[in-house]
Amino acid sequence: MQNEGKIRIPSGCAISGVFSKSGERFDGETVIRSIVPMHDRSNGLGGGFAAYGIYPQHRDLYAFHVFYDSVRAKDECEEILRSGFDIEAAEKIPTRKMPQITDEPAIWRYFGLPFDKQLQSTGFDEREFVARFVVKINSSIPGAYVFSSGKNMGVFKAVGFPEDVGRYYRLEDYAGYCWTAHGRYPTNTPGWWGGAHPFSLLDYSVVHNGEISSYDANRRFIEMFGYRCTLLTDTEAIAYIVDYLNRRQGLSLRETADVIAAPFWSEIDRMDGEERRRRTYLRNVFSSLLITGPFSILLGFTGGMMALNDRLKLRSMVVGEKGDRVYVASEECAIRTVEPSLDRLWSPRGGQPVIVTLNKGVRV
Amino acid sequence: MKRVYVNERWCLGCHLCEYNCAFANSGETDMVKALQGAEIHPRIQVEGDNKISFAVSCRHCDDPICVKSCIAGAISKRDGVVRIDRDRCVGCFTCILVCPYGAVLPSPDGHAVRKCELCTDNASGEPACVRGCPNGAIVFEER
């Protein structure tokens, strides 16, 4: 049986997200409770969370979360890490022993910044440096996998039902202003924790329900720019695509959504002059980054969250609002469980992004 | 009303219009039985040579000279189509002489005359020459 990364595994899933526009930090229990009623959307073979604002004490440092299969992998990885970064703290991520979670790798986290002289000698800006560094570790050190690499945020994932994974990582002990969660239903048995969602690069985290028909077309394009799709999962490809369009090409999130969930030509042809030219330009220049096939993604980033469905809306997704809280989930019941009475609840149109950000002036 | 029109630009001089016409007016259902070993008597005729050719058939003129010329009153125009009543025709051949297009021809029985009647007098339906032209040179349309 081939492991994750050797074979492509399609899956159906559950996603959920909770966001506080005022920046109020709350623990992981809320999002864990929201994913429980969607239990049957997963089959216990993968669950995970992304949380933002959880490391205020190391707010300006990169927080690396790493899986290790062996001591040798850990030694090799730490040596490389310390050669590029000034590591201020290194520790095991606290976990709770649970019978549902087995075959755990060693899980560590490190906080640090790149050495100035490293940045100068490569000539990259800080984010480019970190992104390349992470991709390099993941593709060249067998047995070591960096699965989170943003500032003041972290991904927590494992093989298991999401509610069990949440308890395993003691998410009740963390406080963040944005939480996303994912439960996986792969159609094969993955061997490895790294394949669970969310997938993360820098502070982008992606949870995704769907199966991209355009995967190989997208992958073979994005890999031209230094990314390595080692996991062969849709989520990994989506995260790289967002990183490329948003960070490297400088497209706004809305423009990014215009590329990956572009409207049909019949709709574009009906638009008026300037908008029609703009949409045609984006579809033409980034034609290989159009994502077809059902998808429902929740992208987390520092200060905000974006929810997006494929343009045919082949996966469910609902958005709810109450006060300063915004909820996104695959099913309404997930939202009602944690917030029974909502100010507003709606189902976004296919291809229409829902972007929420912290209120102006809020600092986290 | 629809008439048969020929475009000399596309006429290949293949004569298939003639054979299809003869077959359609033979009363037979099998082309081989109708035409094998026989001399054909079509109502459309290809004229010309290798360089340029053209199939000629009755124009169903608005003011037909043949109708006026017929001494037996055998030719008449009905629903726009100029028709010959074989029973009345006496075989004087005046119509053959007066037709400016040479579209009227002697009939095989040596007595009456024959000409195109737009396949309204046989079981062909659409004019057989139009259907049988391989290059779209003959069309059936209103102009």
Next chain:
Amino acid sequence: MAIRYDIPEYEVLRDPQRCIACRVCERQCANEVHSYDPDTGTMKSDETKCVDCHRCVSLCPTHALKIVRNPDTLRRNAYWTGDTIGEIYRQAETGGMLLSSMGNPRPYPVYWDKMLINASQVTNPSIDPLREPMETRTFLGKKPDRIERNPDGSIDLSNLPPQLELQVPILFSAMSYGSISYNAHESLARAAKELGTYWNTGEGGLHEDFYKYAPNVIVQVASGRFGVHKKYLEAGAAIEIKIGQGAKPGIGGHLPGAKITDDVSRTRMIPKGTDAISPAPHHDIYSIEDLRQLVYSLKEATEYKKPVIVKIAAVHNVAAIASGIARSGADIIAIDGFRGGTGAAPTRIRDNVGIPIELALAAVDERLRQERIRNNVSLIVAGGIRNSADVVKAIALGADAVYIATAALVALGCHLCRTCQTGKCNWGIATQRPDLVKRLNPDIGSKRLVNLVSAWQHEIMEMMGGMGINSVEALRGNRLMLRGVGLTEKELEILGIKHAGE
């Protein structure tokens, strides 16, 4: 010749019970196979002249004719076949190079038929093309590396080199005026306009009557530079530099003198009657930097308003050549595989030189991606694209679009008798004789071409929908949508696809 070495390839079988001696076979055979004997009132046939073009069979109103392979054969020999022996006889008699028309007919492997296409089930729904949008619109051309912004923050839309917009990823490939007839060109031009795609002048220039179809024409600049003048370059929607073609890699075009009429002579700007043989290389392109110079000369001459295509034959190091071309400023690369057709080519070169387009495409697409320059050029592939499944497979391997030529001619009536070089095409396609050219009515021809490409477009949409894809760009380079059968490890590796079952 007192001793007859050549054995006629075909026999003309006429059913005397059906023949009505209408003489259409006699009138329509430019090779003068059939004749009428007025004494007996029956038809006779001379099979030594028959080329199996089927003109007579198609027109006979009583279906009395059949053309069959002549059962009169030499002793069976799997190595010294009848064809091989016949070719030696011809060369012993004439001392000349054997000349052939159309594409390589030899039984080399057909990789299209060893690749299978995916369909979506359960985990990803297939899409119904009857009820949902299914998009085949494609843009060919260089894409910018970076987005630029205007001072007001909006995206600078002028930061885009010139593009060709196609409603369907199929174009008509280069066939010169001279090798094919005026009416054939007109059929291609009108069909391209109606379909929202492009046709290619080939190396014979653009007839003045067809300047009205210019918005849909790609003008070709080949090594002979036939018909190349300023208005010609300005007329085209794109300019194609023909370095080579799949049927005859390494050598130039060849138009026999018999096919050079007044009109062809004027359009090509060459003398009448003598063979027009294009030089093998462009004599101003001896290296890749020379190509770059020509590309930019053409762009300067047309004010950078038109994409420049470079067409090459698929040969052994095609990936490296393509990489060089991508860096030379070309906007589009067209690759022609060894099954590509031709009006005339030396038989040995046509049958033995060049490689299959499936392998060439896979290698070029992968190499350009490895070098991170795949987005700098679009890829058009050609060389025996036979049907819509070949198109889908080509796009999945990495092509942006395909060129069709043989298939287009077949749609116009060609029966692949492969005697174009004689100039006596009975279907009015590969001839300049006015009485034969007349046989191709562009009203009918263009309609048939539109029918063919529209039919393929619908089939492509069905296959895409089955795969869960609704825009053709999501199929481009999507190799996971293909699986191989009966292929070796090495073949799978070069094609970059898995074996069926994996």
